[in-house]
Amino acid sequence: MTGAAIVWFRQDLRLADNPALCAAAATGAPIIAIYVLDEAAAGPWRCGAASRWWLHHSLKALKQALSALGVSLILRRGPSDLAIAGAIAETGATSIYWNRLYEPWAVRRDSEIKTRLRGFGLKVESFNASLLFEPTRMRNGSGNPYRVFTPFWKAALAAPAPERPLDAPANLTAAPDVASEKLEDWRLLPKTSSWASSLQNHWRFGEKAALERLAEFAGAAAAQYGASRDDLGRYGVSRLSPHLHFGEISPRQIWHEIKKLAGEEGLPFLRQVGWREFCHHLLFANPDLPDHPLDSSFERFPWREDPESLTAWKKGRTGYPLVDAAMRELWQTGYIHNRARMVAGSFLVKHLLIRWQEGERWFWDTLVDADLANNACGWQWVAGCGADAAPYFRVFNPVLQGEKFDPDGAYVRRHVQELARLDSKFIHRPWEAPQAALNAAGVRLGETYPRPIVDHAFARERALQAHAAMRSAT
DNA sequence: TTTTGAGTTGTTCGA
DNA sequence: GTCGAACAACTCAAA
Numbered sequence A: 001m002t003g004a005a006i007v008w009f010r011q012d013l014r015l016a017d018n019p020a021l022c023a024a025a026a027t028g029a030p031i032i033a034i035y036v037l038d039e040a041a042a043g044p045w046r047c048g049a050a051s052r053w054w055l056h057h058s059l060k061a062l063k064q065a066l067s068a069l070g071v072s073l074i075l076r077r078g079p080s081d082l083a084i085a086g087a088i089a090e091t092g093a094t095s096i097y098w099n100r101l102y103e104p105w106a107v108r109r110d111s112e113i114k115t116r117l118r119g120f121g122l123k124v125e126s127f128n129a130s131l132l133f134e135p136t137r138m139r140n141g142s143g144n145p146y147r148v149f150t151p152f153w154k155a156a157l158a159a160p161a162p163e164r165p166l167d168a169p170a171n172l173t174a175a176p177d178v179a180s181e182k183l184e185d186w187r188l189l190p191k192t193s194s195w196a197s198s199l200q201n202h203w204r205f206g207e208k209a210a211l212e213r214l215a216e217f218a219g220a221a222a223a224q225y226g227a228s229r230d231d232l233g234r235y236g237v238s239r240l241s242p243h244l245h246f247g248e249i250s251p252r253q254i255w256h257e258i259k260k261l262a263g264e265e266g267l268p269f270l271r272q273v274g275w276r277e278f279c280h281h282l283l284f285a286n287p288d289l290p291d292h293p294l295d296s297s298f299e300r301f302p303w304r305e306d307p308e309s310l311t312a313w314k315k316g317r318t319g320y321p322l323v324d325a326a327m328r329e330l331w332q333t334g335y336i337h338n339r340a341r342m343v344a345g346s347f348l349v350k351h352l353l354i355r356w357q358e359g360e361r362w363f364w365d366t367l368v369d370a371d372l373a374n375n376a377c378g379w380q381w382v383a384g385c386g387a388d389a390a391p392y393f394r395v396f397n398p399v400l401q402g403e404k405f406d407p408d409g410a411y412v413r414r415h416v417q418e419l420a421r422l423d424s425k426f427i428h429r430p431w432e433a434p435q436a437a438l439n440a441a442g443v444r445l446g447e448t449y450p451r452p453i454v455d456h457a458f459a460r461e462r463a464l465q466a467h468a469a470m471r472s473a474t
Numbered sequence B: 001t002t003t004t005g006a007g008t009t010g011t012t013c014g015a
Numbered sequence C: 001g002t003c004g005a006a007c008a009a010c011t012c013a014a015a
Helices: A019-026 A049-068 A080-091 A104-119 A149-158 A193-200 A206-219 A221-228 A241-245 A251-285 A296-300 A307-315 A321-333 A338-351 A356-366 A372-383 A398-405 A410-415 A435-441 A456-472
Strands: A005-009 A031-037 A073-077 A095-099 A123-127
Touching (some): A049 A073, A104 A123, A221 A251, A338 A356, A338 A456
Parallel strands (some): A005 A031
16 A cells, blocks of 8 residues: 655745656645755755745745645755654655755755665655756766856757646645644744845745746747847846746746747747756756866965955945946845846956855845856856856956946936936946036935945956966966 | 867957 | 957867
C-alpha cells in the first residue's frame, strides 16, 4: 500500500508547470504540500530583507491557490532534513517530490537528503522546473562549461526546444491535516513598515499576478523590447524577475508565451532569459562565484576602503542624478531597471573603486529579485572580473548614459524629487547648471542635492590606473 | 593542429 | 558635428 506523497515547495511557488506537483498528483496519492524555512542552509547568502518580504506574500498566495484545490500548505521552520523527516514521520508519507535548485549550497543539501531518504526506502523524485537548459547538459566543444555567452546561447537555441509547460493539476487528493506553523510567526515582513508599504505600491505577488504580467508583456511590449528596453522613461522591460526567482512563473512558460505572441520579435527578450540561464550555469560550475572573482588576478585589485562613499551610494546621494535615481528606485521599489543597474554598479566599482562584493551585498538585501546566480554574475560582469565581462576600459559615464537613455530626465525626476523641476538640459549635470536655472528649480547644490562626490574624468583615469597596477603586479 | 575572428549593454580622442 | 580607432586579455568555435 502506498502512503501520502509529499511535495516540497522551494523556489517554485506555483501550480502550473510544476513537474514535482504534477508527478505527485498523477500517482493519485494524497498530497502533503510543505514549505520549509531553512534559514541556516544558505549560510551567508540567506534571504535578504526584500526577498523575505516577497516570500511572505508569495507563500500566502500559494497557500490560497492550494487550498482552492483542497490541499493545505504546511509551513515548517528549521533545517530541511529534520523538517522533512518530521513530516514523513507524522504523515507516513512514502514518497517525496521536489523541483531542483542549482545554488551550490542547495545542491549539496538536497543530494544528501535524497540519498538519506532513499536509504530509508522512500521514493524520491526531483525535476527541473526553473531552467530552460540544465547546467549538466550544456558543454562546449572541449567538454567544459561555457564561459562566453554567445556560443552558449547559440548552442542553447540549436538544442531541442524547451518542453511545453504543464497545466496545473485540475484536482488533488487531500491528505489528513498536519500541523503547520503560522506564516505571520515567521516575521518575514520588514520591521520598518514604511519601507514595506513603499514596496507594496509597486508589486503584485503570486502565480496569478505573474501570469497576468507575462500575458500583458508578451502581448505588446515584448516585440518592442529590442528597441525600448534601454529607454528609462518608457520602461520597456518585463519586470518578471522576482516572479521568476520565486518560481511563481517558469522560464518554459515565458519561452512559449513569448514565442506565441511575439514570434521572432521576441528573441531579444528571450536572449535576456538566456543570460539568466548562463548565470546559473556559471554559478553551478563555479560555486565560489558570489564571493570570489572568476578572474583571480582581481584578488590583487587595489580596492579602496571608503565607508562614507559607500553610504552615499546606497542612499542615492552621489551627486550623479542617474546613479542616485537608480539607488533610490531600489530603495523605493526593490528593483532597478537593467540599464540603470549597470550604471549604478559601474559607478560603485569603477568611480569609487569599492569592492563589487559590497554592491552585491546591498543588492542582495534590497532587491526583490535578488538571485544568487544573477546577482553574482551581474556584479562580476560590471567589475570586469567575470566570464565574458565588460572590458576594464568600459567605464560608464553617468552623464552620457543619462542623456542617452533618459533624455528628458523622466527617470531621474521620478526618483530624485529634489531635481524634478530642473531643466532637461541640466538634469544629468546639475553642477553645470547656471544659478538661475537652479533657483528656478528650487535646487541648492550641496544642500538640497549633493555635488558629485567624485569627478568623472579623475575617477575614470584612477580606475584605469588601478587596473594597470593590478595587471603589472605579479 | 593551428589560426583566426568575434565576443550584451562604452568612452574618448583625433582626424 | 561625425566617424573610426584604440582601449587587454582571454575563451571558444569554426575554418
